Amino acid sequence: MILAEVVPLSAKLAVLMADFVGASPIWIFHAIGSLIVAVGVLALVVTPVGLGGVYLERKLAGRMQNRSGPNRVGPYGLLQTLADGVKLLAKEDIAQEGADLPLFRMAPYIVFLAAFAGFVVLPFAPGVIAADLDVGIFYFLALIGLETIGIVMAGWSSNNKWSLLGSMREVAQVVSYELPLGISAMVPVIAAGTMSVYGITEAQSGHIFNWFLLKDGYWAIVMIPSFLVFYVSSLAAAKRAPFDLPEAESELVAGFHTEYSGMRFGMFFLPEYAVMLSLSGITTALFLGGWHDPFGMSGEGGTFHNVWWWGLIWFFLKATILFLSQILLRWTLPRLRVDQVMYLCYKVLLPISMVCLVVAAAMRLI
């Protein structure tokens, strides 16, 4: 997958198709191209990474709890997740009596779709992006909401009070945390002057002090708080501990997906890791310089300028570190109470992000 010039994949495809069909607004072809690329990304990147993520979490959790984790299937238990998948595929698909069947069946698809559609705007490397949307960040935030719709659908249609409670918690949590998430994401947008994730990454071209987190030193005043707010909010958006109230095992059995079994359960399980990964990726792209290495080698005139595999390495390195940090946090911190969750959102994160936004806007103007 070596590209001669740096153009998003979907755009290349769109141009090809437009040449072939020869009519109509180019936008349509962009969309279709994005769709095709998304499917490709899903098959080639996300599924393996998701499976790897599950394995990584199990192993780490095992280490942290002084046990070895999966170690029977394949070398070091590497095939354990795959085996679990096969097992889920083979299991019976049960629906609770009194469930709202159409919604019950549709819910996992919506969650699955929303979780993986987020990867469409992730810039993995120079030129490696499914669709460079002009409103990338916006799109990403919309998908987080969409995923929640699926979860609510699942919780309500299950005809189970634990599920309903879990989904209600999810609504409250996501609706609240979308505010600090979105507002703190606006700080890099202001700094870069674009909402395109690809454009934001490009704006951080060069060494480590071009990354937005540490940009020119003084931008760090607003960037570091924004980064922390974004990170914490992304934990909440991904329902990760300490914000895992919607599926709190000790209180709600398994929360919104209590009634799901077989592959439908798998379709809730895998997206969780996909969302973790896509959030880590977007955090990387927004604050940590995306595919750029800390030494400036990928910058203008650097040795690896516009070399896609170099960027891919660095992007996944950073995203994986964030991903691991999420896993470590989950097994370290206890779950928050509902009121604590709300307190943190509205009285801590939201004011901080607001102040950062205003200061960033002022700095941009100056």
Next chain:
Amino acid sequence: MSIGPYHYLGLAAALFAIGVIGVVTRRNAIGVLIGVELMLNAANINLVAFSRFSGGLDAQIFAIFVIVIAAAEAAVALAIILQLFEKRSDVDVDRARTLRG
């Protein structure tokens, strides 16, 4: 046949009429709200259509403001519905008939 303004306006008219059905026939206050939102969306489709076929973006700005107003309206409407619920323990608009003559 290429898509012209009539298509958009026709679609908007259809959505508007469907919204009217919701508003007139629903007993649940939230159902009424759904109808109203549909009608607002129909109006927005008109604005977007005019924006597309006149070449300016101003109509889209108006559409944005319509969305803003719709959000505010939904907030207030939901607050009212909540109060209705506190008072009567249901959200059936037909039972709220203090205005009866």
Next chain:
Amino acid sequence: MGIDAIVWWLFAAVSVVGSLFAVLSPSIVRAVFSLLLAFGGVAGIYAVAGADFLAILQIVVYVGGVLVLIAFGILLTGRTAQALGEHEVKNRPLGILIAAGIFIGLLGALMKSSFKIGGNATNEPTTEAIGKLLLGDYIVAFEFASVFLLMALIGAAYLVRREEA
């Protein structure tokens, strides 16, 4: 029929079907989910019409809005008879009659009028232009809208407050 027309008709069908379900479905929760479908169709229509920013805005705002609507719908009705749709709909023939009247009237008005098509329909990204318009020509309206939203929020918060004993 070009590919754009196919896509347009697709989205139009989605929005009409979604909205029909939204108003006709006896279950309030299903109605709300259908509403989301209809909004998605409308967002698609926007996208085809070249209003990409508006399309995403539609999804962002209404996904959140719909979420809240669902929450309220479920919390206020629960899995009661009403939520499942008994006695939910009244006077349906009347409503359909009125709606049909309005629809036919509007269509008639459409057919009788002619629209001048000016300018070139482009598919350029609109985000930047809208941003410049909002903070330029429409800055007053923009600020007013923000103040208006704030007022509405405060009003809503005031309405739902619990009386202190």
Next chain:
Amino acid sequence: MQVDLPSYVPWIIFAPAIAALIQHFRGEKLPRKGDLVVIGGILVSAFLSFRLMFEWAALEPGQYFEQTWSWFTLAGGHTFTMGIVVDGLTASLLCVVTLVATLVFCFSTAYMKGDEYYHRFFFWLSFFAVSMLILTLADNLLMLFMGWELVGLCSYKLIGFWSKEIPNAEAAKKAFITTRVGDVGMLIGMLILYATCDSLSIKAIFEGVQAGKFAGSETALTWAGIGIFFGAVGKSAQFPLQIWLPDAMAGPTPVSALIHAATMVAAGVYLTARMFPIFTPDALGFIAWTGGITALLAALVAFTQTDIKKVLAYSTVSQLGYMIMGVGVGAPWAGMFHLTTHAMFKACLFLGSGSVIHAMHHAQDLKDMGGLAKKMPITFATFSIATLALAGAPFFSGFLSKDAILIEAWENGHGALFFIGLGAAFGTAFYMGRLVYLCFLGKPRNQEKYDHAHESPWVMTVPLIILAALSLSVFYDGFADKFYRTPAYAAEFPITETNTHAYWTTGQRPDDFHEGHGPSWFHTVAMLMGVIGLGVGGAIFMSGKRNEKTRLLPSGLHDLAAGKYYMDELYLDGFVASANRLADGCTWVDDNIVDGLVNTSGKGGLVLGVVSADADQLVVDGAVNLTAAATQGAGAVASTAQSGRVRNYLAAALGVTAVAVVLLVFVIG
């Protein structure tokens, strides 16, 4: 010649008005209970008044300031204006009012110290100043009448200031009602003038009179003049309405000095002088004789009084009579001149008496005094100077003004009045000599009070010194010529048949009049009258055998004078008692005849009612009930549409919209 008003003139009124407002609403809470605010207001007013006086004095002879604003219009097109006119009369009176008011206000801060309603006192003082200034500056009778009534109100409140004591309240009531009697006359005069001249503007009235609107009905003009003058009779305490002024001495002494000696009572003189051109010779004769009789009778009463303030009160009445007589004999300039000089020395006398009273711990009777000169040298000196001025001694202001009146009376052919005036002048000197001796000289008659007496604080003595200084004649050299004999406002209206007093109205001094002219024996006599009077007055008491109770008049006359000619009794037994008897009669008629009629008709109505009630219930109620039932039925039908369901309303609205759209598009369009 009319000149535009300087823009600051309204502030002469506004400054004390604002001070009064502040004092009214905030006075009690301000430091020193707000007296400084009021004094500040009147100081501004005084400053502007003097500035205005000098500006007026700088004008060409015959010029005056005037400005008029339209006020309100009655149905029928009668427009009333309000306006300000400033000529010599106004300018001098303004200065007198504001100067005396300033000094009295300062004096009051010490005199009223510690009073419970100190702040209220200052509010009324300030309000009085405002009213007096309105009265003075007015260019039309309506505005003047407003000020006139307002000063009456303030006078009422201030006389009755210590209203917890019944006599004070009674005195206030008496003053108010008595002056009101005069005001009725004034109103009648105003109505006559308005009916004929169709305006209350003084200028328009003069023009109307000059244009001969009264031609053929000079009697009406005479009565109009007498009516207007009757207002002055009430306000300036002329015979026969003088009875209220001595009683008004119940008020605090600064009030007596300001209102009942220097300013308000002088308003009557000002009014007659202002309206002088309309007086017919008959009216002038009436005025002159009223003044002369008042001057003499009041002087006689003063012989018999033992209260220091009462003596001064009757002296005031007497001097007011002098002034009125001056106007009446055709020399309003002399009356006004006497008004000015009298304001100064009489204010000084009253404040001096106030100082004495203050020192004696509010004892006013002469029996407690005597020998105070040693204890109160400043008060004694100033009091003596003012006394000399009042007595008409040479080198003092009273000499100039009083002699002017007498000489005018002689020259205009009022010989009788001249001698009456001469007698009054002697009387004045005599009772003032008695007063000074009994109060300040001789031996103390009440040793205890004498021991406690003390000189007053500087805020009281400084006004005394200023006023005493202003009683010297040097200040008045050419004063009358400049202010009163130079024609101004009235000079616009040349001589008419009804007005023969040429030098006032045309501004031409008769060639034969000159300072020092007149009968060659005149000045000698006048001077002797004053000096002899004073000397005799003092000498009678020199031996120490006589005191304030000594009867100085023949026995019958003394009883008559001491009883104030029994006019109070006359009014009480005559007017008041007859009014009461009339009221009793009316009550009887009302109770028996009117009520009887009413009751009878009531019983008739009752019978009629019983009959008609039956008819009512059957016919009228039936109809009403039928209507009500029909309405109710219709309402019940109509209210089904009013289901209270918002959704139904909405459906109706949308349905109508649908119908309208379809109609518009397919039928009409």
